[in-house]
Amino acid sequence: MVAPTPIIEDLKARKPAALARAISLVENGSPGSETLLAGLHPLVGTARRIGITGPPGGGKSTLIERLASHYRTAGLTVGVIAIDPSSPFTGGALLGDRIRMERAAVDPGVFIRSMASRGSLGGMATTTGEVADVMDAYGFDRILIETVGVGQSELDIASVCDTTVVVLVPESGDGIQVMKAGLMEIADIYVVNKADRPGADRLRQELEVAIGLKGGHAFRHVPAHHHPELQTAKTAREKTPSDAGTDGSDGPWAPPVIATAALRDEGIGELRGALDQHAAYLERGGGLQARRARQLAQRTRDVVERALRRWLWSDAGPRAALETALADVAAGRRSPYEAAAGVVERLRGSNGA
Amino acid sequence: MVAPTPIIEDLKARKPAALARAISLVENGSPGSETLLAGLHPLVGTARRIGITGPPGGGKSTLIERLASHYRTAGLTVGVIAIDPSSPFTGGALLGDRIRMERAAVDPGVFIRSMASRGSLGGMATTTGEVADVMDAYGFDRILIETVGVGQSELDIASVCDTTVVVLVPESGDGIQVMKAGLMEIADIYVVNKADRPGADRLRQELEVAIGLKGGHAFRHVPAHHHPELQTAKTAREKTPSDAGTDGSDGPWAPPVIATAALRDEGIGELRGALDQHAAYLERGGGLQARRARQLAQRTRDVVERALRRWLWSDAGPRAALETALADVAAGRRSPYEAAAGVVERLRGSNGA
Numbered sequence: 289m290v291a292p293t294p295i296i297e298d299l300k301a302r303k304p305a306a307l308a309r310a311i312s313l314v315e316n317g318s319p320g321s322e323t324l325l326a327g328l329h330p331l332v333g334t335a336r337r338i339g340i341t342g343p344p345g346g347g348k349s350t351l352i353e354r355l356a357s358h359y360r361t362a363g364l365t366v367g368v369i370a371i372d373p374s375s376p377f378t379g380g381a382l383l384g385d386r387i388r389m390e391r392a393a394v395d396p397g398v399f400i401r402s403m404a405s406r407g408s409l410g411g412m413a414t415t416t417g418e419v420a421d422v423m424d425a426y427g428f429d430r431i432l433i434e435t436v437g438v439g440q441s442e443l444d445i446a447s448v449c450d451t452t453v454v455v456l457v458p459e460s461g462d463g464i465q466v467m468k469a470g471l472m473e474i475a476d477i478y479v480v481n482k483a484d485r486p487g488a489d490r491l492r493q494e495l496e497v498a499i500g501l502k503g504g505h506a507f508r509h510v511p512a513h514h515h516p517e518l519q520t521a522k523t524a525r526e527k528t529p530s531d532a533g534t535d536g537s538d539g540p541w542a543p544p545v546i547a548t549a550a551l552r553d554e555g556i557g558e559l560r561g562a563l564d565q566h567a568a569y570l571e572r573g574g575g576l577q578a579r580r581a582r583q584l585a586q587r588t589r590d591v592v593e594r595a596l597r598r599w600l601w602s603d604a605g606p607r608a609a610l611e612t613a614l615a616d617v618a619a620g621r622r623s624p625y626e627a628a629a630g631v632v633e634r635l636r637g638s639n640g641a
Numbered sequence: 642m643v644a645p646t647p648i649i650e651d652l653k654a655r656k657p658a659a660l661a662r663a664i665s666l667v668e669n670g671s672p673g674s675e676t677l678l679a680g681l682h683p684l685v686g687t688a689r690r691i692g693i694t695g696p697p698g699g700g701k702s703t704l705i706e707r708l709a710s711h712y713r714t715a716g717l718t719v720g721v722i723a724i725d726p727s728s729p730f731t732g733g734a735l736l737g738d739r740i741r742m743e744r745a746a747v748d749p750g751v752f753i754r755s756m757a758s759r760g761s762l763g764g765m766a767t768t769t770g771e772v773a774d775v776m777d778a779y780g781f782d783r784i785l786i787e788t789v790g791v792g793q794s795e796l797d798i799a800s801v802c803d804t805t806v807v808v809l810v811p812e813s814g815d816g817i818q819v820m821k822a823g824l825m826e827i828a829d830i831y832v833v834n835k836a837d838r839p840g841a842d843r844l845r846q847e848l849e850v851a852i853g854l855k856g857g858h859a860f861r862h863v864p865a866h867h868h869p870e871l872q873t874a875k876t877a878r879e880k881t882p883s884d885a886g887t888d889g890s891d892g893p894w895a896p897p898v899i900a901t902a903a904l905r906d907e908g909i910g911e912l913r914g915a916l917d918q919h920a921a922y923l924e925r926g927g928g929l930q931a932r933r934a935r936q937l938a939q940r941t942r943d944v945v946e947r948a949l950r951r952w953l954w955s956d957a958g959p960r961a962a963l964e965t966a967l968a969d970v971a972a973g974r975r976s977p978y979e980a981a982a983g984v985v986e987r988l989r990g991s992n993g994a
Contacts (some may be wrong), residue, residue: 322981322982323976325976325977325978326976326978326979329977329978330976331978343696343697343889344696356671390870393938420779459812484959487945491671572694576718581971582972584970584977585967585970586964587977588967588970588977588980588981589963589978590965590987591977591978591981592953592963592966592980592981592984593950593953594851594981595981595982595984595985596949596950596953596985596988597946597949599985599988600945600946603989610942610945613945614938614941615935615943617936619939619940622690623679623680623682623683624678624681624682624937624940624941624944625676625678626679627941627944627945627950628941628944628945629675629948630643630953631945631948632945632948632949635949635952636952636956
């Protein structure tokens with residue numbers, strides 16, 4: 289591997305143009321991107337990675353803008369990755385103009401990057417983690433990763449974050465149903481945004497009941513806060529067996545439910561406080577280290593799979609085997625399964641396995 | 642490959658127990674599942690596969706129950722695949738009890754299967770397509786595939802369906818925003834459910850504007866229907882370049898917007914009519930054949946990748962290389978990229994490529 293040293297040096301010198309170029313390289317999986325990532329690897333690990341997810345229309349972009357402003361006021365720099373579900377056909381992002389962060393955009397301490405959710409050979413979560421690595425190496429203190437929707441990709445992207453915030457609004461309807469869609473497993477913090485609207489209290493109560501049903505019983509004390517009209521409640525949940533003991537040694541984390549009205553800049557301080565508390569919780573018990581080690585192992589597996597896939601679809605040997613298989617299937621001579629078994633046998637066989 | 646003939650024979654004999662067992666085999670990727678799928682392959686291809694997707698809380702389950710009832714009245718059998726986003730930690734589906742289709746459940750002409758969305762080695766879309774294959778081979782006339790949420794997985798699952806229905810409700814908020822989340826690219830039919838609620842007309846109009854903005858200009862005539870209060874409008878859209886000419890030769894399909902009130906059993910006949918029209922459209926221009934051929938090629942690629950992954954994670958040779966790589970990364974001796982390159986070099990090298 290020949291390292292593209294200029295980019296790495298320019299990143300270390302915090303040149304914005306290098307940042308944008310490095311992210312493009314990584315997002316597109318262009319030649320040299322893995323060499324770049326290998327070179328950046330020693331610089332990665334200081335940023336806090338925060339996933340912000342939830343159904344569309346929840347005001348996540350506004351919330352992120354306000355949270356970024358709060359961080360900037362505190363002297364922290366912020367990278368934002370906004371993931372746009374894009375067309376499966378054109379591969380183009382429809383939402384290039386989605387995020388309107390005028391106030392943030394003129395500040396060099398904030399960098400916003402919109403990503404298409406399609407076309408990444410190694411899976412969206414891997415690519416997102418790699419773009420976050422670039423921002424991390426560049427020196428951003430916080431990386432906010434916004435995902436739209438409630439689906440598998442959101443669950444996957446949570447796996448590359450330190451903390452996941454699930455944002456709901458009264459209008460998103462039945463909170464319990466949203467909770468059922470797998471979000472409850474990944475939420476470290478809940479936000480009820482647009483909390484000044486009707487139904488916010490009901491949603492918050494639904495969430496707390498759902499958290500309680502999930503196994504929580506040790507209700508923590510409600511902390512003092514500035515906005516008495518914006519209630520903050522905390523409820524404990526049991527760790528799932530596979531997670532227990534890895535993210536802190538002082539008992540399970542109690543996902544708080546934070547009420548915000550991002551457009552009115554209300555509740556953002558509380559959200560920031562909850563994020564700091566979760567970070568402290570992770571660091572206290574050695575949970576952050578364990579989580580990062582898991583993420584690193586997963587990244588390695590993902591990169592191996594991606595490299596193997598790239599080999600499969602580009603190298604002359606396997607490609608020829610695959611073309612034969614596809615032709616056989618199209619002609620009805622073999623099922624996809626028999627054809628695939630043939631390809632793998634050929635690769636295994638010549639591998640001596 | 643030794644075919645598990647008894648299951649295939651039992652499926653042909655339409656024994657429900659064999660159906661359930663075959664689906665479990667396929668869903669879990671158990672030993673023998675690919676042999677089973679290879680054996681079923683000649684029986685696959687007569688069912689119509691209909692994807693039903695949209696944000697949570699849209700009443701998709703009720704809509705599916707009513708649509709299934711309409712099909713049953715017409716003498717058609719129906720398989721339902723409901724995909725539950727499950728816990729990324731436990732791998733268990735939280736929503737085992739989600740679907741309540743009491744009326745349908747006592748009818749042997751309807752089979753409902755809830756699937757976890759996690760843990761499938763080959764990706765959710767592939768597994769879903771394979772479960773649909775089992776139902777298809779068993780002889781169901783219609784296969785309804787329900788996905789929750791608005792995310793990448795929904796876009797992927799659309800790729801294994803003949804027709805995709807996107808279900809929205811007035812409560813789901815900003816229809817345009819939902820549209821932006823990639824759904825517009827996959828929708829063959831829009832449903833505005835709970836159309837008796839306030840905001841339904843506005844949502845329908847938003848959708849029609851969005852469809853128009855997307856490139857449509859040839860507005861079709863509104864067909865006659867039984868419920869004058871439930872408006873049905875049709876709007877044409879331009880085909881995306883990659884899709885043009887493959888799904889019918891008589892001009893682009895005009896995705897209709899159907900208003901339903903599933904709980905009141907209103908608009909379901911219209912939805913069924915739109916589904917029939919789309920199926921006729923696909924068959925008329927040879928588009929169905931082209932679409933199925935694309936799906937078959939994609940399945941073959943997916944199965945090859947899955948088989949290769951299975952080999953990678955289970956065979957002694959690659960596994961040893963991978964363990965070394967993981968240990969190196971964990972100890973900080975190499976970045977994931979250098980370690981992965983080492984694994985692939987080893988596999989490529991011994992392959993002579």
